[in-house]
Amino acid sequence: MLRNMSIRKRLMVILSLVYIISMVGAIAGGYYVFARDSLREAKEKTELFATVMSANQKFMAQNVRPDIRDLLEDEYFPEATVGIVMMSEASQIIKEDYPEYIFKVASPxxxxxxxxxxxFENSIIAGFENGDYEEWEGEVTKAGEHFYATAVPIEASKSCIWCHDTPEVAHPEMVEEYGSDSGYGYEVGDTVGGRFIYVSMTASDALTMQKLASFGGGISLLFLVAMLFIDRIVISTVVKPIEEIVTVAEDISRGKMDREFNIKGNDEIKLLADAFNRMKVSLAKAMDILRK
Ligand code: HEC
Incomplete structure (x- = not known):
């Protein structure tokens, strides 16, 4: 197929093929690198978020809860004594500024x-119960949104029982607020839920696509400029000189022996023109001899 084309066309077809192959390679490679970067970023965000949450919880458990218990023995004050309550409330405040961070203590x-x-959370919690893993991390799509998520199990210890045993034992204020049909029946050692952190990757996915578009655009522009440049060079150094040689050769064949193959430069086409000039001289001599 390439053989039947003009030099210019042939070169453009080859360059277009190189362009397509480079483009596919660059986009696939670029996607891999950019997606890996945005996943790493999501992991770092999640780790930082989890660390901050755990630090707050630890601080409360060590420095606030013991004093509250001493000072307000019979008082129901979960905001200062229950880590999960504190973290859920704090996460709501964080969400006002960072809606892409979702913190959830989920339980069936x-x-x-x-x-x-x-x-989804039930399946992860079931995995914790079965001992399939001790922690979970991965990507998940919920309601069409792409998240990076991590989960750790929540196990019931002795300290949880007085609130989560039966509604009769729990503080009446708590029962009044939450009802008595769910949230009870904990036994020490049970996996009662999981702490899930979701970081939305929708924005970073869009950024990945944007980066890919500019990357692909840049490569296309580069190829376009290169192709135009190469085309110009091919026209001036190959196509035009060959056309010139053809015209002169045709003139000579019609008897205009004064025509010269006149090519500038110092390349193969110049050698060809010189060879033609020598051939023309030999031809002229041969014809002179014949005429005599
Ligand atoms: C002082 C009472 C109290 C204690 C002690 C307590 N919790 Fe809770 N727990 C609550 C309240 C109240 C909520 C509801 C928080 C909310 O509104 O989001 C809750 C929520 C939870 C949740 C989220 C699901 C749900 O029930 O809404 C889990 C899981 C949980 N607690 C586990 C535990 C574990 C494990 C412990 C022991 C380490 C514990 N709790 C200790 C009162 C308590």
């Missing part, structure tokens, strides 16, 4: 119905 048996685990 929750006091607060907002904490009811969905089917």
């Amino acid at each position: 048996n929750p006091l607060n119905k907002d904490n009811l685990s969905d089917s």
Whole structure:
């Protein structure tokens, strides 16, 4: 197929093929690198978020809860004594500025119905119960949104029982707030839920696409400029000189022996023109001899 084309066309077809192959390679490679970067970024964000949350919880457990217990023995004050309550509330405040961070303490048996685990969370919690993994991390799509997520199990210890045993034992204020049909029946050692952190990757996915578009655009522009440049060079150094040789050769064949193959430069085409000039001289001599 290439053989039947003009030099210019042939070169453009080859360059276009190189362009397409480079483009596919660059886009695939670029996607891999950019997607890996945005996943790494999401992991770092998640780790930082989890560390801050745990630090707050630890601080409360070590420095606030013991004093509150001493000072307000019979008082129901979960905001200062229950880590999960504190973290859920804090995460709501964080969400006002960073809606892409979702913190959820999910349980299939929750006091607060907002904490009811969905089917994805149930499957992860079931994995914790079966001992399939001790922690979970990965990507998940929920309601069409792409998230990087991590989860750790929440296990019931002795300290949880007085609130999560039976509604009769729990503080009446708590039962009044949350009802008595769910969130109870904990036994020490049970996996009662999971702490899930979701970081939305929608924005970074869009950024990846944007980066890919500029990357692809840059490569295309580069190729376009290169192709135009190469085309110009091919026209001036190959196509035009060959056309010139053809015209002169045709003139000579019609008897205009005064025509000269006149090519500038110092390349193969110049050698060809010189060879033709020598041939013309020999031809002229041969014809002179014949005429005599
Ligand atoms: C002082 C009472 C109290 C204690 C002690 C307590 N919790 Fe809770 N827990 C609550 C309340 C209240 C909520 C609801 C928080 C909310 O509104 O989001 C809750 C929520 C939870 C949730 C989220 C699902 C749900 O029920 O809404 C889990 C899981 C949980 N607690 C586990 C534990 C574990 C494990 C412990 C022991 C380490 C513990 N809790 C100790 C009162 C308590």
